[in-house]
Amino acid sequence: MAAANLTPVTPGVFTRLIRLMPVVTLGLLTLPVVAGLAGIIAPALGWLPALGGESLSLAPWQALGQTPGLGKMISLSLTSGLISAALSLAIVLLFIAAFMETAVFRLVRGLLSPLLAVPHSAAAIGVAFLLAPSGLASRLLSPWASGWAQPPDYLFPGDPFGLALISGLVLKETPFLLLMCLAALPQCQASQRLKVARSMGYSPASAFTKAVLPGLYPLIRLPVYAVIAFASANVDVAIILGPSTPPTLPVAVMRWQTDPDLSLRFLASAGALLQLGVTAAALIIWWLIEQLLASLLTCWRINGKRHQAEQLSRWLGGSLIAALIFLLSAALIGLAMWSVATWWPFPAAWPSPVSLGTWQQATTTLGEPFRHTLSIGFAATALAMVLVIGCLEAETLRTRALSSSAITIIYLPLLIPPVAFLYGLTQWQVQFGLSAGWLAVVLGHTLFVLPYVFLSLSESYRRLDPRWSQLGAALGAKPSRVFWQIKLPLMAAPIGVAAAVGFAVSVGQYLPTILLGAGRLATLTTDAVALSSGGDRRLTAVYALTQLTLPALGFALALGLPRLLRQRRSPRHKKHRPLSA
Amino acid sequence: MFDPPTPDALILEQISIHQAERCLIALNTRIEPGEILTIMGPSGVGKSTLLAFLAGFLASTFSASGQVWLGNSEISALPAERRRLGLLFQDPLLFPHLSVGGNLAFGIPHGGSKRQRHAKAEQALADIGLTGFANRNPETLSGGQRARVALMRVLLAEPRAMLLDEPFSRLDAALREEIRQLVFKRARDKGLPTLLVTHDQADAKAAGGPVIELTTHKNAAGSDPCGV
Amino acid sequence: MPGCRLAKFLICIIISATLPTAFATNLSPTATDGAENNAASVSWASIEAQAQGQTVYWNAWGGSPTVNRYIRWVAEQVASRYDIELIHVKLDDAATAVSRVLAEKSAGNLTHGSVDLIWLNGENFAAMRDNDLLYGPFTQQLPHFSLTNPQDNPEITTDFTRPTEGFESPWGKAQLTFYYDSQRVSSPPRSMTALLDWASANPGRFSYPRIPDFLGTTFLKQTLISLVDDPAVLTHPVDEQSVDAITAPLWDYLDTLHPLLWRGGRHFPASGPELKQLMGDGELSLAFTFNPSEPAATVTAYQLPPSTRSLILEGGTLGNVHFVAIPFNARHQAGALVVANFLLSPDAQTRKQDTTVWGDPTVLDSQQLNATQQAALLNTAEHPAQLPATALEQVLPEPHPSWTRVLEKGWITRYGSR
CATH class of the missing domain: 3.40.190.10 (Periplasmic binding protein-like II)
Known part of the structure; x- marks a missing residue:
């Protein structure tokens, strides 16, 4: 970390440096987002001299209002955002309610963590292949069971209700929310709460819902909001799984922004602002429902009922999670099969003959994007880690938490739709002479990496028993030494996981890489996306698989290393582990 | 849905708990209604593991054998929520999302009107000298007040035996005596067999019942507790 | 994205x-x-x-x-x-x-x-x-x-x-080139009118990229050229007076065609490559491309059936x-x-x-x-799968660019939000 060489310097410098961190961080996050929004507000009001828009007018908004299907676009974005977030949250909570502190729980946790690393676009491509009329599922049933010699003609993915889109989002958001819940459970003393309730006769699901959930939800509220914002404003999943006539609003905005007809940029800017409003509306609706439920549930929690829908929640929670793991795994297996396929016609369920030709062909081109992905991911993650840990340490030095407005700013890049500020940002990037390239991309990635790192690290950091530091200080250690030699080692495991999350987020970034790097920095994701537009599923599969290998390795390291170290430190385990266990 | 509490003995029959192949605890005893059995021993000896086993929360890294009976019914095969054992922890663990009254209502078995449940909670508060505290946030209570509310919450759930996991160790000396007496008195009044786990001699003395001393495996070299 | x-x-x-x-x-x-x-x-x-x-x-x-x-x-x-x-x-x-x-x-x-x-x-x-x-x-x-x-x-x-x-x-x-799977299609359509008949005999097996994809727009232009009485009118800028009359046959044609398309015309492929992928998946039996040698090249790359064949419409293509x-x-x-x-x-x-x-x-x-x-x-x-060079000699000129706008706008208004 950058501050490492400061260790021997006076504690004053360390403290002063740490106190600067929140300011630096907030500036780094606010400036680009606000500037980016400013960059689209002017064109949304008709002002963009380069395109001949030299006076303010409402014409772009009038044009937007006359766009065919605008209402449907908005409602699609709203409903897919809210429904997918509600479903993901429900699945996660049902599952935790039914299985918390069981062996199944540990198993699922182990299975889902790696799936978190699957990039959105790769998951969407995999799901589309699995469930499409010519997909793996239909091939497995054809022709013997279905009688289909040619693929049937049903509309999925791309159904007008956005069901395919919603299921794709749920598939990706559920592992994320589950991971966030897993991190939050210890912080709300979930295990003790559960024991108290169960010893008073409450069945597991009721005990969870009545005694644990009220403490858990506030801790995962921001991640839930981030999911809603992402789901209502995402482009990559919607373009693959969403309807097309009309598409969701963000997809339409993205199309206008990249349309050869440059005059559509005005419309696009107005649309981007509208998207901002739609995402805000989705969040407000969710918040209102939250308030309503909170007041409705207070009485229900103390009505003394101890066994409510136990079987149902067990069955639902278990089967939904199982279905989800099955779908995601099947999607990945499908990708793997495509990557070795040659000519693979319907209804063959297995590619034959198989060939490593696509992989060999890809090895000649994978090197550079691989290096870029790694270096950008490392740099953005390191920068985000320094800033986040700095902010959290500043909290401890000041002995009070960041203000809630500061926290909101940290999550700004997750709550503001990227289509709404990234385009404006490229304009300013050029304006200030910040050359397009590696550094700009790293900073852009940091915008999105930082909030996720903060999400996954902040609570564990804050919950670290203050007595450790007090003990260190009492033993005469300066704040810098307490930080380096006590806090960081104690926090090694959560820091590792946060870094893995940050790295995975960086690897999956598409829009910021393309826009801020002027397209010159090819990463695995930009190449995979460019290829997916070319329709060769074999090569796309190779790139998607490579693309998810990196974050998966990151998670394996983050989760595996501490476990390994712990085992080596614990001789008892070695000596006494029974052979049959 | 709950039977009125009947005074049944709590019987621990040939209990032994292992971690890997190492034996932690072996116990064979009987606690009569209204009796308080104290299990003493230094930390790390497995006292809390024993309570976790009795309550139904034993972690999967342990294995246990033996049966637990409440009167004539075996409870060791039941899930935790069906054992009806009142558990008091080191911390009062009042739910921060509920008011003091809400915490008590949480313990009251389902049934009765909202008003009846409310009255029951108020009565419980009056019993411990906290009349009018129903709408308070638990965090505004003192340590002793919290401990008393936690006790009443457990008792309102109508347990058939009590398991006490060093519930007084976090209280200061003056309070400790007061709460100790309150807990023991309530348990005896209800005729509940009570198992107290502690490392504090004073607790054992105040309990006034039989005492079992556990020693660590290391100290008892050559005499594996499970070998008995 | x-x-x-x-x-x-x-x-x-x-x-x-x-x-x-x-x-x-x-x-x-x-x-x-x-x-x-x-x-x-x-x-x-x-x-x-x-x-x-x-x-x-x-x-x-x-x-x-x-x-x-x-x-x-x-x-x-x-x-x-x-x-x-x-x-x-x-x-x-x-x-x-x-x-x-x-x-x-x-x-x-x-x-x-x-x-x-x-x-x-x-x-x-x-x-x-x-x-x-x-x-x-x-x-x-x-x-x-x-x-x-x-x-x-x-x-x-x-x-x-x-x-x-x-x-x-x-x-x-x-040059706009159609290709088809000869195992499924014995006599492919060689004109836009024949295409309509073929589609009603084989519903759900043809589609075109969603407008404003360039290949989709090209399909509209090709259709319009074959439906207007005098294609010369398309070489001039759009005339507001006559535009509706000129494009009416196109919209009639599409109204008839769409229910016969893949997914009943409720959903369109995003692009030419997706069209190609759908041919490879067997969902479509007939498609088209702008690169005359693409079918041959993609058969070699295992993306299209080995039985793929190409054709140019009678009278030429764009x-x-x-x-x-x-x-x-x-x-x-x-x-x-x-x-x-x-x-x-x-x-x-x-x-x-x-x-x-x-x-x-x-x-x-x-x-x-x-x-x-x-x-x-x-x-x-x-x-x-490749046509001989002689088959590619009938090349139709692009209409004036103003027609592109008219066709795209008309299509999106009519079919863009169903």
């Missing part, structure tokens, strides 16, 4: 075609004034010298592995021949590069642009010209440009009916030329010029036309080549 949209392929692969002669005569003189050649070649040596050691950022669609491989070969060649480092900036859409140049211009970056060379045509070219975003005219400076014989090949200097005026240099050709252009603020203009010139060299054009490499038809006029070069160019491998 913008990613998946191929729309840009469009720009790349496309468009407009041969102009009516009247237009052509207007344009060609500027583009091919022989008198200027001497002056140009004098400076060419200095351009090549200036280009040495430059890094040229070529913004080009990156969605096709075969095209990417060809561009990598070009990079190797210009590195060894001219000491130029050529970097392929892979785009999912050429419009992305257009946006970037536009952003640079509005931010006042007039000399240090990040884009040196763009692969484009049609709308993107028009958009860049309209906004003064291109450097030029420069084609007369390219020594190899004369090999295209622009005087006799007006499509070389017209893009979407718009004169290129030397602001973009041709490097490949395209065709066009695609180009490279240099932004006004390109930082490495000399290098970009040298690359543009190399793309026109017989070596580069021959390799590009090879179906095992890419199969993109040459823009060179074989009359301008020596015997060895001609032989190399004509020596292309035969493939059952």
Whole structure:
């Protein structure tokens, strides 16, 4: 970390440096987002001299209002955002309610963590292949069971209700929310709460819902909001799984922004602002429902009922999670099969003959994007880690938490739709002479990496028993030494996981890489996306698989290393582990 | 849905708990209604593991054998929520999302009107000298007040035996005596067999019942507790 | 993300075609004034010298592995021949590069642009010209440009009916070509009317890319040309008075066709490559492309059934030329010029036309080549999915660009939000 060489310097410098961190961080996050929004507000009001828009007018908004299907676009974005977030949250909570502190729980946790690393676009491509009329599922049933010699003609993915889109989002958001819940459970003393309730006769699901959930939800509220914002404003999943006539609003905005007809940029800017409003509306609706439920549930929690829908929640929670793991795994297996396929016609369920030709062909081109992905991911993650840990340490030095407005700013890049500020940002990037390239991309990635790192690290950091530091200080250690030699080692495991999350987020970034790097920095994701537009599923599969290998390795390291170290430190385990266990 | 509490003995029959192949605890005893059995021993000896086993929360890294009976019914095969054992922890663990009254209502078995449940909670508060505290946030209570509310919450759930996991160790000396007496008195009044786990001699003395001393495996070299 | 949209392929692969002669005569003189050649070649040596050691950022669609491989070969060649480092900036859409140049211009970056060379045509070219975003005219400076014989090949200097005026240099050709799975389709339709009959006999087995994808728009134009009484009307700008009457048969046709399409016409493929993927999946039995050798090349790449065959409609299909252009603020203009010139060299054009490499038809006029070069160019491998060169001679001209807008807008209003 950058501050490492400061260790021997006076504690004053360390403290002063740490106190600067929140300011630096907030500036780094606010400036680009606000500037980016400013960059689209002017064109949304008709002002963009380069395109001949030299006076303010409402014409772009009038044009937007006359766009065919605008209402449907908005409602699609709203409903897919809210429904997918509600479903993901429900699945996660049902599952935790039914299985918390069981062996199944540990198993699922182990299975889902790696799936978190699957990039959105790769998951969407995999799901589309699995469930499409010519997909793996239909091939497995054809022709013997279905009688289909040619693929049937049903509309999925791309159904007008956005069901395919919603299921794709749920598939990706559920592992994320589950991971966030897993991190939050210890912080709300979930295990003790559960024991108290169960010893008073409450069945597991009721005990969870009545005694644990009220403490858990506030801790995962921001991640839930981030999911809603992402789901209502995402482009990559919607373009693959969403309807097309009309598409969701963000997809339409993205199309206008990249349309050869440059005059559509005005419309696009107005649309981007509208998207901002739609995402805000989705969040407000969710918040209102939250308030309503909170007041409705207070009485229900103390009505003394101890066994409510136990079987149902067990069955639902278990089967939904199982279905989800099955779908995601099947999607990945499908990708793997495509990557070795040659000519693979319907209804063959297995590619034959198989060939490593696509992989060999890809090895000649994978090197550079691989290096870029790694270096950008490392740099953005390191920068985000320094800033986040700095902010959290500043909290401890000041002995009070960041203000809630500061926290909101940290999550700004997750709550503001990227289509709404990234385009404006490229304009300013050029304006200030910040050359397009590696550094700009790293900073852009940091915008999105930082909030996720903060999400996954902040609570564990804050919950670290203050007595450790007090003990260190009492033993005469300066704040810098307490930080380096006590806090960081104690926090090694959560820091590792946060870094893995940050790295995975960086690897999956598409829009910021393309826009801020002027397209010159090819990463695995930009190449995979460019290829997916070319329709060769074999090569796309190779790139998607490579693309998810990196974050998966990151998670394996983050989760595996501490476990390994712990085992080596614990001789008892070695000596006494029974052979049959 | 709950039977009125009947005074049944709590019987621990040939209990032994292992971690890997190492034996932690072996116990064979009987606690009569209204009796308080104290299990003493230094930390790390497995006292809390024993309570976790009795309550139904034993972690999967342990294995246990033996049966637990409440009167004539075996409870060791039941899930935790069906054992009806009142558990008091080191911390009062009042739910921060509920008011003091809400915490008590949480313990009251389902049934009765909202008003009846409310009255029951108020009565419980009056019993411990906290009349009018129903709408308070638990965090505004003192340590002793919290401990008393936690006790009443457990008792309102109508347990058939009590398991006490060093519930007084976090209280200061003056309070400790007061709460100790309150807990023991309530348990005896209800005729509940009570198992107290502690490392504090004073607790054992105040309990006034039989005492079992556990020693660590290391100290008892050559005499594996499970070998008995 | 913008990613998946191929729309840009469009720009790349496309468009407009041969102009009516009247237009052509207007344009060609500027583009091919022989008198200027001497002056140009004098400076060419200095351009090549200036280009040495430059890094040229070529913004080009990156969605096709075969095209990417060809561009990598070009990079190797210009590195060894001219000491130029050529970097392929892979785009999912050429419009992305257009946006970037536009952003640079509005931010006042007039000399240090990040884009040196763009692969484009049609709308993107028009958009860049309209906004003064291109450097030029420069084609007369390219020594190899004369090999295209622009005087006799007006499509070389017209893009979407718009004169290129030397602001973009041709490097490949395209023509709308249908392909089908001969195992499922014994007698494919050879006209737009026959297509309608075929679709009602085989519902759900044909589709076209969603508008405004360029290939989808091309399908509309092709349909319109075959339905209007006098196609000549389409070479003129849209006339508000008559536009509804002229396009009415097209909308009637589509109203009938759509329920017979894949997914009942409620959902359309995003692009030509997705159309191709659907053929590969067996969901479609008939599709079309703008690159006549694509079916053969993709059968070889295992993406289409081995039984794939190609056809051109009776009376011909739309065709066009695609180009490279240099932004006004390109930082490495000399290098970009040298690359543009190399793309026109017989070596580069021959390799590009090879179906095992890419199969993109040459823009060179074989009359301008020596015997060895001609032989190399004509020596292309035969493939059952590929049409003989003679089948590609009936090329229909692109309508005036104003028709594109009318058709796209009309389509989106009628079918864009169902």
